[in-house]
Amino acid sequence: MTKTKHYVVWAGRQPGVYASWAECQKQINGFDEAKYKSYESKATAEQAYREGWKKHWGSGKKAASAKAGVDALPAEVDYDSISVDVGTRGNPGPVEYKGVDTKTGEVLFAVGPIAKGTNNLGEFLAIVHALAYLKKIGSGKTVYSDSMNALKWVRQKEVSTTLPRDESTREIWDLVDRAVRWLKTNSYSNKVLKWQTKQWGEIKADYGRK
Secondary structure, rough: OOOOOOEEEEEEEOOEEEEOOOHHHHHOOOOOOEEEEEEEHOOOOOOOHHHHHHHOOOOHHHHHHHHOOOOOHHHHHHOOEEEEEEEEOOOOOEEEEEEOOOEEEOOEEEEEEEEEEEEHHHHHHHHHHHHHHHHHHHHOOOOEEEOHHHHHHHHHHHOOOOOOOOOHHHHHHHHHHHHHHHHOOOOOOOOOEEHHHHHOOOOOOOOOOO
């Protein structure tokens, strides 16, 4: 039998106990200093809600988890982060990308449209742009992308694509070559993570073109 988690929201738009992650998200997304956690049963969640966040959330959450058999939702999404995504019209086709504050949705940078490229190359550029942006401002924030290929390319510091190098793709290749050079000549401590779309919904930088 599949376990059904319940979610406590102590600080959010409407505090309470919720039976789905989607409902919980509605209360916490974009809410400053939201406090929330998941539990394996409704009864445990309701008890935790009554007892208050100080006992179950924050610095003491690991101890609370060990006692109650719960997992803390803040570990699922690091809202103190940048989320990046790409908007394309055709693949290959015109490409644009942006980086947003995961918590507030504020656009931190945006590039494009670039005349011709691919979705994966755009994702790669967006991740590297975010890393360079964070290094410039001295921030250790996490970067989220929903592209497995782009994440792999960033780790390998090289891209693997069938997009030809010709006059129509010169713009994006110039940017990609520059991004690869940046990766090879710079270090960073930021986490670069996969956005889990199935569990969390669309990435915050999504262009809504699906």
